[in-house]
Amino acid sequence: MPHTPRTSFGIMTAPMQVDYDDLLRVWREADTVPEIEHAWLFDHLMPIGGDPDGPAYEGWTLLSALAAQTRRLRLGVMVTSNRFRPPALLAKIATTVDIVSGGRLDFGIGVGSRPDHPLARREYAAHGLPFHDTAHAVASLAEACTVIRRLWTEERPFDFHGTHHRLTGAFGNPKPVQRPHPPILIGGRSAATLCVAAEHADLWNIPGGDIADAAARSALLDRYCAEIGRDPATITRSIHLSVSYDKPEPTGEAIREAIDAGFHHIVLGLSAPYPAGVARWVADELIDKAV
Template sequence: MKLSFGIKTAPQSTTYEDMKRVWLEAERIPSIEHAWLFDHFMPINGDITGPCLEGWSLVSAFAAITSRLRLGLLVTGNTYRHPAILANIGATVDVISNGRLDFGLGAGWNETEHNAYGIPLYSPGERIRRLGEACELVKRMWTQTAPSFEGNYYRLKAAYCEPKPVQKPYPPFMIGGSGEKLTLRIVAQYADIWNCAGGDVENFKRKSALLAGHCKAIGRDPQTIQRSIPLVLNPAEMQATRAKVRSFIEAGATHFVITIPTPYPEQVVQRLAETIVEPLKREFE
């Protein structure tokens, strides 16, 4: 079993310099393979008036100062940007990183942000259907010269996106969400990585089985989609996080994103690697 571990620094209630220190530490540790930010415009925990750096701007900066880590946003809110614009942003980050982007995308959910910024927040069903169209639209812009597209929500007419991403045919799609009737069908169709946020191991196992069913219905091998789990690290209780990760590995997860809460302790990524990542890789691989 090939396991993959990464870190996440939510760009809220912290500074660019502090996050950069953590990312550069992760860059030096081979067992940490990827690093992530979130896609919000104001803090989603605690004081919403505090600092919050914009995710795609920040990940492009980190792409320029790293050379090994895969990187992305977990996950981009589809409602925040027209997907044609997002396709250009993603292609640019893949070029800057020399082919290290993992393209995270979700339907969007934060009502406070949508209201504050005047961004329409559609019904859950419409948001998920828009997500499906966005996946198709971005895929076409990354693989076709000047695609046109006629969907229910989005339209293109000879839409150029140059340069194309470095990765061929395109950067891997990570889709976040667990809706059983619509979201998991989109995951089955488009995702290379499925991020299952929330819930316990039994919930993950049930959703993973449903995803396998959706894959089989369209003739796709379910094992071609990595199962990803986001967890939050408690630096004072590393063993508890290790036990939780182990339980998800035993349930079939292979891709883990560990959020490091602020303030970031010194050498926290090294401790994460030595206490959790490397022992579990030795145990299961």
């Protein structure tokens, strides 16, 4: 009989329209709830929902703070915009978080904001960051994954002369706690991003609750893996599902459908304000009833 992977559950707390103390409360609570194995932030510099002028925290700085305040949870940014930071700098940031957390980082990365999302698009101009076309962004992501992995694993300085990234004397020291490197999660649904995931990802995440679409995209990833001679089973399938506190039943059904479709890394998106005891509620009302 084929082996059925174990399903893990995590939470996502988008760090916008919320106070740091509230985020810290939820993460500390989740750290004590064994059913919740991982926790995630997102990577936007301005809100993409609610008051466009409301608060939004920088994801990696916040992740490092939360890493220091937790002991058990695996943690990450779902997903880092490769458009925001040069890959060598990002590799250094991620290494620092892996060390602060004692080796609990899952490294999430993606192309960056969709060009058709105006609230996400505006953050580039607002921070003086270029917004290149999709083909440029996907090719840049592929090079970034190569550079980051080399910085995490190679013991000698190296030069890298790519189309989009060029480094001279690149070297990462210290190395991450996890060897050979933290797991790489690539997020996205486009065919071009799936090609990058087939080559570089340990986990692949798709946002959203259309399970049929997610399954079709997962099958496409299988095909791209086969084309380069990689076993598709070596890439864990991850999905983000939004949570309604008032009506948890649809989320529970979506969890069961996702697991049946081969997604065994489930990320439950929590909206602010967070109810008291929300992590325990997630375990009791969603996780325990779905498995």
